[in-house]
Amino acid sequence: MGIWRLLLLLSLLTCANLPPSSSDPDDEACLNHLSESLEDPNKSLHNWTKTTFANPCSGFTSYLEGATCNNGRIYKLSLTNLSLRGSISPFLSNCTNLQALDLSSNSLTGPIPPDLQSLVNLAVLNLSSNRLDGEIPPQLALCAYLNVIDLHENLLTGQIPQQLGLLVRLSAFDVSYNRLSGPIPPSLGNRTGNLPKFNASSFEGNKDIYGYPLPPMKNKGLSVLAIVGIGLGSGFVSLVLSFTAVCIWLRVTEQKMAAEEGKISQLMPDY
Numbered sequence: 001m002g003i004w005r006l007l008l009l010l011s012l013l014t015c016a017n018l019p020p021s022s023s024d025p026d027d028e029a030c031l032n033h034l035s036e037s038l039e040d041p042n043k044s045l046h047n048w049t050k051t052t053f054a055n056p057c058s059g060f061t062s063y064l065e066g067a068t069c070n071n072g073r074i075y076k077l078s079l080t081n082l083s084l085r086g087s088i089s090p091f092l093s094n095c096t097n098l099q100a101l102d103l104s105s106n107s108l109t110g111p112i113p114p115d116l117q118s119l120v121n122l123a124v125l126n127l128s129s130n131r132l133d134g135e136i137p138p139q140l141a142l143c144a145y146l147n148v149i150d151l152h153e154n155l156l157t158g159q160i161p162q163q164l165g166l167l168v169r170l171s172a173f174d175v176s177y178n179r180l181s182g183p184i185p186p187s188l189g190n191r192t193g194n195l196p197k198f199n200a201s202s203f204e205g206n207k208d209i210y211g212y213p214l215p216p217m218k219n220k221g222l223s224v225l226a227i228v229g230i231g232l233g234s235g236f237v238s239l240v241l242s243f244t245a246v247c248i249w250l251r252v253t254e255q256k257m258a259a260e261e262g263k264i265s266q267l268m269p270d271y
């Protein structure tokens with residue numbers, strides 16, 4: 001009798017201690033769509049199967065490679081350097097407890113989904129070293145806790161959204177080596193007060209962006225000067241050339257004439 005009671009108590013205790021396996025419909029939708037949008041040619045994501053998506057977490061333990069759980073919800077996704085291809089599903093926004101998203105150093109293509117704006121807990125966004133294109137979504141400014149935005153080494157175009165300057169917690173910002181254009185918003189390039197500052201290395205390697213903290217555009221200034229210089233120079237050179245030509249012509253004709261005159265005077269009998 002006593003033993004049975006003890007066993008019952010023990011099993012109750014064990015059960016109570018086991019964290020509940022979570023089955024969050026938002027996380028499930030998020031993972032399902034993400035695994036459909038990603039391609040995994042090296043088969044790095046072994047456990048990324050539909051059955052695991054229904055139950056990706058057990059308390060703080062994750063059954064998915066690259067995922068970290070917190071209280072039964074996905075809260076970090078770190079899939080870096082896995083040769084992943086494909087695109088970032090907009091349904092990633094359904095992982096509403098996500099705090100860190102690191103998909104850096106893969107071969108992802110397509111845009112950064114503006115839907116990420118619903119990740120209100122997002123603090124780290126690292127999508128660096130991929131082949132993402134399109135514009136940087138200004139909606140990211142709605143993720144008020146963002147403190148890392150690393151998008152360096154992609155194929156992003158358009159301007160840097162000035163709204164991102166509203167992110168007061170931002171302590172790392174890197175959009176270097178993309179195809180961005182236009183002015184660097186002073187809210188990011190020349191931050192005021194105690195906000196962490198970003199230097200030129202955050203912005204370099206973009207062909208067409210300008211403004212502080214990048215050095216003044218020597219190329220553009222030079223090219224304007226060069227055009228004027230070439231214009232003036234070539235005008236001057238052609239002037240000199242034509243002048244010289246005229247001079248030479250005049251001289252030659254003069255000499256010819258002198259020679260003719262000489263001949264004539266030779267041929268002419270003296271009277």
Ligand SMILES: *[C@@H]1O[C@H](CO)[C@@H](O)[C@H](O)[C@H]1NC(C)=O
Binds near residue numbers: 047062064065
């Ligand atoms: C994959 O899932 C199985 C059970 O679902 C688990 O035992 C294993 O540890 C998981 N692997 C990783 C890397 O999480």
Ligand SMILES: *[C@@H]1O[C@H](CO)[C@@H](O)[C@H](O)[C@H]1NC(C)=O
Binds near residue numbers: 081
């Ligand atoms: C990326 O993965 C490749 C292949 O597994 C490995 O050789 C390389 O060292 C990794 N790079 C980094 C920065 O981890």
Ligand SMILES: *[C@@H]1O[C@H](CO)[C@@H](O)[C@H](O)[C@H]1NC(C)=O
Binds near residue numbers: 042082
């Ligand atoms: C993936 O596979 C390719 C060749 O199939 C290899 O070059 C690359 O290093 C692999 N990457 C990883 C992360 O294992």
Ligand SMILES: *[C@@H]1O[C@H](CO)[C@@H](O)[C@H](O)[C@H]1NC(C)=O
Binds near residue numbers: 092
């Ligand atoms: C999941 O994400 C999609 C795409 O952003 C969105 O349309 C949908 O409302 C989200 N669903 C939930 C339950 O948040």
Ligand SMILES: *[C@@H]1O[C@H](CO)[C@@H](O)[C@H](O)[C@H]1NC(C)=O
Binds near residue numbers: 104126128150
């Ligand atoms: C983003 O990821 C890359 C490669 O994994 C790493 O080198 C870089 O330091 C990360 N960025 C930040 C701001 O942590």
Ligand SMILES: *[C@@H]1O[C@H](CO)[C@@H](O)[C@H](O)[C@H]1NC(C)=O
Binds near residue numbers: 190
């Ligand atoms: C940076 O901002 C300060 C104060 O807002 C301003 O005085 C300064 O001229 C700005 N510097 C540049 C290079 O724009």
Ligand SMILES: *[C@@H]1O[C@H](CO)[C@@H](O)[C@H](O)[C@H]1NC(C)=O
Binds near residue numbers: 200
């Ligand atoms: C620019 O800032 C980065 C960190 O954000 C730092 O590692 C680097 O040394 C700085 N470069 C210069 C020239 O100050």
